[in-house]
Amino acid sequence: MFTVTLLCAPQNPVLDPALVAALRNAWGGGEAIWLAPDIAAEFEIGHLPDNQWQVWQNLQERAVDLVIQPTQGRRKKMLLADMDSTMIQQECIDELADEAGVGARVKDITARAMNGELDFYQALTERVGLLKGLPVATIEKTLRERITLMPGGPALLATMKAQGAYAALVSGGFTAFTQKVAATLGFDENRANTLLSADGALTGEVGLPILGQQAKVEALTEITHRLGLAESEVIAVGDGANDLGMLRRAGTGVALHAKPVVAAECDIRINHGDLTALLYLQGYAESDFVSAV
Numbered sequence: 001m002f003t004v005t006l007l008c009a010p011q012n013p014v015l016d017p018a019l020v021a022a023l024r025n026a027w028g029g030g031e032a033i034w035l036a037p038d039i040a041a042e043f044e045i046g047h048l049p050d051n052q053w054q055v056w057q058n059l060q061e062r063a064v065d066l067v068i069q070p071t072q073g074r075r076k077k078m079l080l081a082d083m084d085s086t087m088i089q090q091e092c093i094d095e096l097a098d099e100a101g102v103g104a105r106v107k108d109i110t111a112r113a114m115n116g117e118l119d120f121y122q123a124l125t126e127r128v129g130l131l132k133g134l135p136v137a138t139i140e141k142t143l144r145e146r147i148t149l150m151p152g153g154p155a156l157l158a159t160m161k162a163q164g165a166y167a168a169l170v171s172g173g174f175t176a177f178t179q180k181v182a183a184t185l186g187f188d189e190n191r192a193n194t195l196l197s198a199d200g201a202l203t204g205e206v207g208l209p210i211l212g213q214q215a216k217v218e219a220l221t222e223i224t225h226r227l228g229l230a231e232s233e234v235i236a237v238g239d240g241a242n243d244l245g246m247l248r249r250a251g252t253g254v255a256l257h258a259k260p261v262v263a264a265e266c267d268i269r270i271n272h273g274d275l276t277a278l279l280y281l282q283g284y285a286e287s288d289f290v291s292a293v
Contacts, residue, residue, distance in 0.1 A: 001071040004029060005042045007273045007280050008064050011151070013038035015064055023055065036286035040277075044071060063272045067281055073251065075282045077229055079160055080220055080246055082238035083171035083178055083192070085114075086256055087153050087185065087275075092177045093127050095146040099138050102130045115259045116241035120172060120212040125205075128195065132204025136197045139176045147177070149185070152275030157185045158290040159279055166227055170219045172212055172242050191219055213242040220246050235278060238262070254278055 004027070008015050020032050020041045029043040048068060049055070056066045084091045091114075097106030106127045113123035157167055169182045169190040182190035194207030209215075216238075224231050236243075236250035239258040247253030247266055255266035256275070263269045270277045279289065 001044050001046060002048060002068050003042050003044055003071045003074060003283070005040065005067045005069075005281055006059070006064055007035075007040040007067075007270075007277055008038075009272045009274060010036070010039050010276060011274075012063060012272070014062065015039055015041060017041075019059075019062070019064070033285075035280050035284070039286070040273075040280040042280070042283070060271060065270050065272050065277065067268050067270075069252065069268065069281070073232060075163075075284075076160075076235040076251060077165050077233040078224065078227065078235070079156070079165060079167040079278075080216075080223070080234055080236040080250060081167070081169050081187075082216075082240065082243050083169055083181055084173050085150075085239045086237055086243075087150055087169065087181055088177075089148045089150050090146060092142070092147070092173045093124075093131075095142050096131055096134065096138065097127065098146075099142060100131050100134045106130055114240035114242070116261045120242050121210050124172065124193070124210060124212075128202075128206050129204045131195075131202050134202045136200050136202065139195075143177065143180055147181075149181075150275050152273075152277070152279075153185055155289045155291070156275045156278050157187065159284060159288065161186055162290045166223070166229075168219060168223055170211075170216045170246070172216075172240075189223075191215070213245045216243065217245040217249055220249055235282065237275070237278060252281065254281070 015038050024032050024043045027045050027049050029045045032041050032043045034041045059066050091110050094107045097103045109123050109127050112118045167187045169178050169187040171178050171192040173192050174195050175192045178190040178192040193211050196203045196205045232251035234250040235252040236246045237254040237256050255263045255269045
């Protein structure tokens, strides 16, 4: 059996009951279950429909996301998440670059790297090099004034943790940011790159080894092995090219507001919903959500 999930942005509740009923009837689905009024609903079908992606495209034009996945094993025991533009709404290095006066140049490199046009390692070292001389105190200022959580993140972490799930934040960004974000949201561990500094200023260098796409895959393998979990019991979420490895390996890989090259490689694409979409995909209803402490 397969579960069809329809959802939209909670801030834009446009999921029409008539639309859900029409699609359920067209695909011979079971009873529709509303996970959140006007926001998320699901129903079961016996086989994958031939016109899945045509329907998906039509629904995108109505600001509705469509996901079809096997019903069995939907609820996961581990969350593996990217940070930049996933758990937070910004790219940390771009925000630091703005403070350093090289924002436009760094943002261009970031965008091309996340879309898979540039080698991640080369792009990272080049961008960090442009931050040389920036006072270390700027990191705390950036965290305080520029970094905001992605909507739905606190509920995602609190709800999965309440059900006993493990949560790991794995980023190609920097530990100075992941440590703060992980502590705020309740992640069990975090991994990222280290910005080197001397005499209170950034040196323009990154600590080795540099964590990129392979490091995220290795984190998935290592953590699941340590916890005695199967990789199929993991839900992973990310948006950039360096997330593709872990998105492919995890039981459920979610491309969240992802770059085109990433979305094209993933069957589960959330373009309209926020991070609560990951709960709806696992069958949680809004009434099941746990508020973050």
